[in-house]
Amino acid sequence: MNWISDVVRPKIKTLFRREVPENLWIKCPETGQMVFHRDVEANQNVIPGSNYHMRLGAVQRLKITFDDGVWEDVPLPEASVDPLKFRDEKRYTDRMRDARSKTNLQDAIKVGVGTVEGTPITIAVQDINFIGGSLGMAAGEAFIKGAETAIARNTPFVIFTASGGARMQEGILSLMQMPRTTILIDRLREAKLPYIVVLTNPTTGGVTASYAMLGDVQIAEPGALIGFAGPRVIEQTIREKLPEGFQRAEYLYDHGMVDMVVHRHEMKATVARICRFLTRQPKPATLPPVQADEEHVAESHPA
Incomplete structure (x- = not known):
């Protein structure tokens, strides 16, 4: 040795x-x-x-959106964990356990209530890190609970979407969440409460085909991929080359699919301003300082 x-x-x-x-x-x-x-x-x-x-996690998003990073968590109803006893490369229950351990969330949507520039707002956030932000029964229940909370507290309802679509491990039960969430959007409108959607990267599949495109105002973050099927699937189906920037936020704005493309630094102020306008609330006497100078703020498109 x-x-x-x-x-x-x-x-x-x-x-x-x-x-x-x-x-x-x-x-x-x-x-x-x-x-x-x-x-x-x-x-x-x-x-x-x-x-x-x-990409931002749900907790990160809530922290940068609510005043002083403080909000009240909305308790969410539980749903059946594995109704179909699904298994692919691994059991669905194992995937759920891993996702919960990774994100410290019960499912893909987290809901909080607080103030944004002094305006009370109920906010739901999809976390792309939780099984791709997929829409299943628990996420559908969370959306419904968020909308019901907004109605009960008479606040606007804002959702930040980030999802690959419906959760295949729950089959048709996940697809049933699309009409269920749409019904709650109708109830928000009956209550004359704003429903604002902020589309983040990526927002696709059944989420885009339901509540993600039904907002009173549609906002998107720069460069966000937004669509139903992905660009590669579309190209393979139609056998044609897609236009430059197809399904990106700026392309959708140019073609009338979204109302605004807003930089993340300006998102909080924009959401608060829209909610105040739609609820006819006065502008707060004092506003928090702008978080970024003009050099770091991308162009925001007016509605």
């Missing part, structure tokens, strides 16, 4: 080794730019320079 090479050298290397976190740097998916992760977090998960909007 060679003590110099087998024992002494490894101990010396261990002595001077520095542990470096794996997520110390973030690579911009659009430009390939390497950015220090703390700079991205401080910039609301927007890449400085390219303005690429990274």
Whole structure:
């Protein structure tokens, strides 16, 4: 046994080794730019320079939207965990357990009530990290509970969508959530309460085919993929090359599918302003300072 090479050298290397976190740097998916992760977090998960909007979890979204990052969690009803006893590469119950452990959420939608620039608002957020933000029975119940809470408290209802569509592990039971959520949107309109949809990257499938496109005002984050089927599936079906930027937020705005494309730094102020306008509430005497200067704020399109 060679003590110099087998024992002494490894101990010396261990002595001077520095542990470096794996997520110390973030690579911009659009430009390939390497950015220090703390700079991205401080910039609301927007890449400085390219303005690429990274995905946000439900809790992160609520923190940057509600005043002082404070809100009241709305208790959500439980749903059957595995009604079809579904199994593909792994059991559905195992997927649910892993998703709950990863996100600390019970399902793909989280609902909170609080104030946004002094205006009381009920907000629901889909978390793309929970099985792709898919719409199942529990997520449908969460949407319904959020809408009912808005009606009970007489507040606007805002949802931030991020989803790959209906949850296949629940079969037709997930598809049934599409008409159920639509009924609650009708109830919001009967109560004369605003229903605002903020489309984030990505919003596709059955979510787009239901409550995601039924808002009184449709807002999208820059570069968000929004559609029913994905671009690759469409190209393979019609055997034609799609236009540049097809199904992206800016393309949809140019073709009248969304009302506004708003940078994340301006989203809070925009949502609050629209809710005040639609509920005829006065502008607060004092507003919080703008979170980003003009250099970092992308163009916002008026409705």
